Amino acid sequence: MRLITHNMLQCPVKGCSKDNFPLRIEDAEIENADADFNPQFLKRMLDRIAWGALVQTSFSLGVAKLPESPGDPNDDEFLQTLHHVLLETRVKEGRMVCNGCGHVYPIREGIPNMLLQENEV
Amino acid sequence: MDSLSSAELESTHVHSVYEAIAPHFSDTRYKPWPVVERFLNSQPDGSIGADVGCGNGKYLGVNKKLFIAGSDRSFNLSKIAHERGFECLVCDNLKLPYRDDSFDFVLSIAVIHHMASEERRVLALKELVRILKPGGRMLVFVWAMEQHGRRRFDQQDVFVTWNLPKDRYRHPPEKDKPESETVQTTTNNTRSCHVVYDRFYHLFLQGELDRIIELAGGVDIEETGYDRDNWFVISKKRYT
Numbered sequence: 001m002r003l004i005t006h007n008m009l010q011c012p013v014k015g016c017s018k019d020n021f022p023l024r025i026e027d028a029e030i031e032n033a034d035a036d037f038n039p040q041f042l043k044r045m046l047d048r049i050a051w052g053a054l055v056q057t058s059f060s061l062g063v064a065k066l067p068e069s070p071g072d073p074n075d076d077e078f079l080q081t082l083h084h085v086l087l088e089t090r091v092k093e094g095r096m097v098c099n100g101c102g103h104v105y106p107i108r109e110g111i112p113n114m115l116l117q118e119n120e121v
Numbered sequence: 122m123d124s125l126s127s128a129e130l131e132s133t134h135v136h137s138v139y140e141a142i143a144p145h146f147s148d149t150r151y152k153p154w155p156v157v158e159r160f161l162n163s164q165p166d167g168s169i170g171a172d173v174g175c176g177n178g179k180y181l182g183v184n185k186k187l188f189i190a191g192s193d194r195s196f197n198l199s200k201i202a203h204e205r206g207f208e209c210l211v212c213d214n215l216k217l218p219y220r221d222d223s224f225d226f227v228l229s230i231a232v233i234h235h236m237a238s239e240e241r242r243v244l245a246l247k248e249l250v251r252i253l254k255p256g257g258r259m260l261v262f263v264w265a266m267e268q269h270g271r272r273r274f275d276q277q278d279v280f281v282t283w284n285l286p287k288d289r290y291r292h293p294p295e296k297d298k299p300e301s302e303t304v305q306t307t308t309n310n311t312r313s314c315h316v317v318y319d320r321f322y323h324l325f326l327q328g329e330l331d332r333i334i335e336l337a338g339g340v341d342i343e344e345t346g347y348d349r350d351n352w353f354v355i356s357k358k359r360y361t
Binding site for chain 2: 043
């Protein structure tokens, strides 16, 4: 799971509407995979990202310290860092925990399992 | 069919079947449909999309200038999509784990026809609309009752068989065996031995997809069409 995907996620449990995003990543095994660097692509993505959540997640995983607000989209160094965080950093194993309801979503072999039990739907 | 609840029907005759036939199903799914390809290529570079029910991920790599989060209800299909280098997670269309108003576009290709009641089909569509950004577009494909190909159906809710060739695909071990298989007989034809699975489908009449998309609400329909035995609709989310 890339961090851009994590940035789109929220807890799907019925009635869980407070602190349901971002999901806290625990016991993560991180791997890096090269991806093509495309500045135009990243610039457009900037306003689609929940910035605060990305800063928090990236810091907690020890991936990179991003600025509190999005940097200059024409700054190459900033874009390179963003590229690495969003697209090259992947969570291979671990789990995501909802800060609101405590639900745990395991990640195995890079694939998050976001299914709920029938009584949670 | 009537004795099972919609959720049970989907569990036995959709979810379990796809887990069992995943590798064979994947090997038969490689050619992108032209309407889907056109839709993906019309998205601006750097757009973020969700392909809900992505199967083996055949649409995730069509346009390399997009980012698409794939998801499927089947672990085995998600695994295949992931092994092909795509982003994929396991989730249920009725309870999507995504933020509201967050995707530039949403794909739902051959998914909604597996939901066993109109209520659940509308719920699934509502979820797709929820995650779409205002102004974002959604493409939905479903199987048509009006078939131009070789198949003929006399009712809308049907079981369609999938023949898994036993000699080429290891069928799942006993514990993973879906119920459908135990009631089915293994058929011997002259060429090879198959395990037969029944998949549930709701076949859509002309205009029905448009009608339930309007029931789900929140979008305006921009294009409706028929392609290769399927109905499709492209709709755009309203700016409330």
